[in-house]
Amino acid sequence: MSFILSSSLSFPDVSHADDDGLLAVGGDLSIKRLLLAYSKGIFPWYNDDEPPMWWCPDPRFVLFPEELNVSKSMKQLFRKKIFEFRTDSNFAGVITHCKNTKRPGQDGTWISHDIQNAYVKLHEVGYAHSAETWKEGKLVGGLYGIRLGNIFFGESMFSHETNASKFAFIHYVHQLANEGVVLIDCQVYTQHLESLGARMILRNDFMKILSENI
8 A cells, every 4th residue: 555645755665665666645746855765766657647656666677887788780870970979968858858759559658747847957956867869960869867876767768760769878878887876777677678788676685775875
C-alpha cells in the first residue's frame, strides 16, 4: 500500500514500496522535494490527470559506465562525424522533444507541463542536465536527467534521426565517467538501454551505492 504524502518534506523508507515499486502518492514538485527524492533513490512518474506518484522499484535498472557497450555500427558512426555532441546548450529543447516525441505503443507522454517546468527549474539551479545530438545546427536527439554527487539519474531521451539518442548517451556516459560518476540510474527496464550495457541490480545494492556517492 502506497503512502499519502503530507505537506511536510519527507518520504517513507523505500522498503515500503509495493511490488511494482510505487512508494507514495501526493506532495509537490518543488526543487527541495525532488532533490530529496532523488537522494533517496525515489523518482516521480505519473500521468497528467493523476497526483504525483513516487517510485523506487526493486530490482533497479542501472548502467555502470565501465560496462557501456558500444556496437561496431556505433563506432563507425562516431568516425563519420555526422553528429555533434553538446551538453546543456538547449535543456528546454531536449525536455520539450522528450515530451512531444511519439513512441511506439504509447498514447501519450508522462512528461506533463508541471514536470517540464519542475525540471527546467532544476536545470536553472544546476542539478538537471541535458546531453544533446546536433546535426547541421539542428537538435536531433538527446536525453536529460539529474546529477547528484557521482550519480546521474537518467529521465528520458528522444531521437529524430537514427541512432541520435544513442550518440548522445554514449558520449555522455564517457564524459560522466571522466568526471567521476560511478552509476547511471536508468530506473526501469528498456531493451534499448540493455543493448548499451544496462542491467538490473537489487534495490539494496543500489541504495548502498547512492549512500556512498551522493
